[in-house]
Amino acid sequence: MQRLCVLLFVFACVTLSSGVDGIGVNYGLLGNNLPPPAQVINLLKSRYFQKTRIFDPNPDVLKALEGSCISLILGVRNEDLQQLASDLTFATNWVNTNVVPHVSFVNFAYISAGNEVIPGQLATFVLGAMQNLDMALKAHNINIPVTTTVSLQVLGTSYPPSNGSFSEDSIQFLQPIAQYLATKQYPLLADVYPYFAYASNPDQIQLDYALIKNTGVIVVDGDLRYNNLFDAMVDALYAALEKVGQPGLDVVVSETGWPSGGDVYATIDNAQTYVNNLIAHVASGKGTPRKPGKVVETYIFALFNENQKPVGTEQNFGLFYPNMTEVYHVNLTPMKN
Numbered sequence: 001m002q003r004l005c006v007l008l009f010v011f012a013c014v015t016l017s018s019g020v021d022g023i024g025v026n027y028g029l030l031g032n033n034l035p036p037p038a039q040v041i042n043l044l045k046s047r048y049f050q051k052t053r054i055f056d057p058n059p060d061v062l063k064a065l066e067g068s069c070i071s072l073i074l075g076v077r078n079e080d081l082q083q084l085a086s087d088l089t090f091a092t093n094w095v096n097t098n099v100v101p102h103v104s105f106v107n108f109a110y111i112s113a114g115n116e117v118i119p120g121q122l123a124t125f126v127l128g129a130m131q132n133l134d135m136a137l138k139a140h141n142i143n144i145p146v147t148t149t150v151s152l153q154v155l156g157t158s159y160p161p162s163n164g165s166f167s168e169d170s171i172q173f174l175q176p177i178a179q180y181l182a183t184k185q186y187p188l189l190a191d192v193y194p195y196f197a198y199a200s201n202p203d204q205i206q207l208d209y210a211l212i213k214n215t216g217v218i219v220v221d222g223d224l225r226y227n228n229l230f231d232a233m234v235d236a237l238y239a240a241l242e243k244v245g246q247p248g249l250d251v252v253v254s255e256t257g258w259p260s261g262g263d264v265y266a267t268i269d270n271a272q273t274y275v276n277n278l279i280a281h282v283a284s285g286k287g288t289p290r291k292p293g294k295v296v297e298t299y300i301f302a303l304f305n306e307n308q309k310p311v312g313t314e315q316n317f318g319l320f321y322p323n324m325t326e327v328y329h330v331n332l333t334p335m336k337n
């Protein structure tokens with residue numbers, strides 16, 4: 001009976017799918033004025049978002065997602081990594097609490113063990129946490145890829161893209177993690193922010209290149225031609241993965257976005273331009289110069305402006321204000337085929 005329900009659920013999701021393939025949105029909860037999860041899930045559906053990501057296993061959000069067909073990247077709290085790595089029972093309890101009750105009704109895409117902890121004190125626990133979570137899931141015959149989320153701080157070199165490589169203090173963790181992910185055929189999640197690259201170096205980087213305006217070739221890198229910084233950053237990560245022997249590993253962009261306030265480059269106009277160009281770029285199916293034709297699954301950061309984040313640009317990444325009014329319009333037209 002359980003199996004029949006799962007089959008029906010998956011079937012229903014396929015028939016209802018619409019929107020832009022490959023685009024999701026991060027649902028952060030660091031605001032004291034955000035709408036209740038059920039309203040948020042309805043907002044996602046009404047705006048044709050098929051994928052979302054949450055940063056910790058919030059039970060109200062998991063409940064609200066049940067039956068929605070929206071696929072979910074489920075985050076693990078960084079504070080739990082050490083215990084997840086050292087104690088299989090803790091990992092089993094985590095899965096029993098946060099996944100098992102929802103698995104027939106929520107479309108889990110990936111579980112992310114840790115958010116941007118490499119390099120750093122918690123980096124040493126990431127692989128063990130992934131392995132224990134994977135074992136705990138397999139004990140229930142649940143097949144959800146377990147991975148981790150890195151920031152591009154893991155790159156010691158990123159320019160030109162083909163020269164991308166992991167930094168000294170990241171490679172010791174990422175080499176074995178990449179090998180594990182490749183063996184399991186799970187993707188690596190990465191947060192990719194042309195905005196921060198641009199804002200820290202506006203004299204060297206053209207704004208149009210950062211905003212994916214496709215104004216022409218800006219960077220020539222051997223045989224490869226780059227007309228936007230997003231592709232260049234993703235390809236630097238692919239190049240780094242190749243250098244640790246994992247050319248086949250998939251990368252999912254778990255966060256990208258552009259703030260609409262908080263500094264001179266963070267305008268509503270720039271944010272709207274970046275996000276809509278990004279969506280069109282992903283939807284084009286062109287992939288990146290290094291992996292042409294390979295759609296990079298990409299999650300926009302973020303759904304809402306969050307007032308409990310640090311003051312400044314951090315509070316202004318939302319597509320929506322907490323009252324669910326648009327900060328700017330994003331075009332995710334349903335696909336007709």
Ligand SMILES: *[C@@H]1O[C@H](CO)[C@@H](O)[C@H](O)[C@H]1NC(C)=O
Pocket residue numbers: 157159160163
């Ligand atoms: C590639 O990176 C290395 C090490 O960071 C650097 O020495 C070299 O100049 C870079 N190559 C190019 C073409 O920039």
Ligand SMILES: *[C@@H]1O[C@H](CO)[C@@H](O)[C@H](O)[C@H]1NC(C)=O
Pocket residue numbers: 321322323324325
């Ligand atoms: C929603 O919030 C924004 C920002 O605070 C405000 O400008 C806008 O007027 C609000 N819209 C409604 C319908 O309340």
